[in-house]
Amino acid sequence: MAKEPEDTIASRISRVLADRIVRGELSAGLRLRQDHIAEEFGTSHVPVREAFRRLEAQGLAISEPRRGVRVASFDLKEVREVAEMRAALEVLALRHAAKHLTPAILDAAEEATREGDAAADVHAWEEANRRFHTLILAPCNMSRLLASIDDLHAASARFLFSAWRSGWEKRTDHDHRAILLALRQGRADEAASILERHVQWIGRAPKSTQKGAVAPDAFAIVG
Amino acid sequence: MAKEPEDTIASRISRVLADRIVRGELSAGLRLRQDHIAEEFGTSHVPVREAFRRLEAQGLAISEPRRGVRVASFDLKEVREVAEMRAALEVLALRHAAKHLTPAILDAAEEATREGDAAADVHAWEEANRRFHTLILAPCNMSRLLASIDDLHAASARFLFSAWRSGWEKRTDHDHRAILLALRQGRADEAASILERHVQWIGRAPKSTQKGAVAPDAFAIVG
């Protein structure tokens, strides 16, 4: 057993690189040299180039012909753009998912919220947050929509991690609970409008401090 | 001069293949054999594989490891999904674009609508239709959003071409004109809601006739 679900080398590489970029281990603008990466993964450059194409499509890397591939940079404008796209698409997904939501799913989503509240660091919080959103949206059963949302979520997480590089304090996610309450009571429209506002909080007036650091309070809700 | 804007062979291949898939020249389920394609384009298989990754990300092809790549199939459910995503994202784009629209842009969009009304075949109509949408949305200046809309537009066009394989009759696009009128009068919200309804007409009850052919009238508006 113990067979890995990643079948091609290229997909494994793109997954690992995407994770590193999102977590901030590879900083914006950094050049991704195919030969180095090939060496690290013990492969040739061919699957590496395929992985680059995938990252490019996800918006995590940009490729300039004959000049190589580098980690995509992102500014506040793009963060807002991603937040608005997520808001629009997650609302759509929730509208379709609502009628398929079961109490069991809502309980699992509530558990995810609790885990987020208890998270020790930003990575644990993000993992729980992502699970919450996935749980309530997946029942829409629209694969293309869910894939797009997933890519946007990764872009959001990247911003979140970069902003919260240092310092993390526990908080309680009231929006998640309000969404769940509305869903339990069958008020799907209200749940959707809370979700819309909730997601759009990302990238709102980060008020960077002197040294480029960012004030954590500006992101009271980053779901 | 006459230098082509496509710099890498891989991007050229993916563009040509995407066009063929959208136009229906490559039918759903067809296997894309890398060596054959490599031979056709006079290249090796490496850029072909890169092109495959791009097509996969666009949802035009699906790749099964060790079993190769085939043209993605699509059913009515996915067409509706794409239509709803387009509606959500185009509304978002228009809301941001509205304040940057100039009379010159609106005139160009009106000209595109006229060309669509006069189109001799479905390909000419689609080209004009696409130009209309691009013209009024591009000023939102959100590159990621516009790229997503473009991919969705390609998926829509694919469905349109497959449904309208035989038979094409001229029509007048009242929705486009209503959108332009609302924009000229500064009623962006109304323009957005017409656009939302307009785009969602795609994939509504195609009522296929006996032989799998589709009744053109079912797609009175396919924008």
Next chain:
DNA sequence: CTTCTCCAAATTATAGATAATTTTTGATTC
């Protein structure tokens, strides 16, 4: 100190080879 030339490094792409896997074909059996 600026500008120019030239060289090294990196990317893009070609060609050919190999192992693994899928598909097809063919032979054998019931």
Next chain:
DNA sequence: GAATCAAAAATTATCTATAATTTGGAGAAG
């Protein structure tokens, strides 16, 4: 004649080696 299983062919996925092109910088000339 149909079904089944094995051999053969085709295809994918990958590696190695190499050519062409381009960028970027090091060092020389003004």
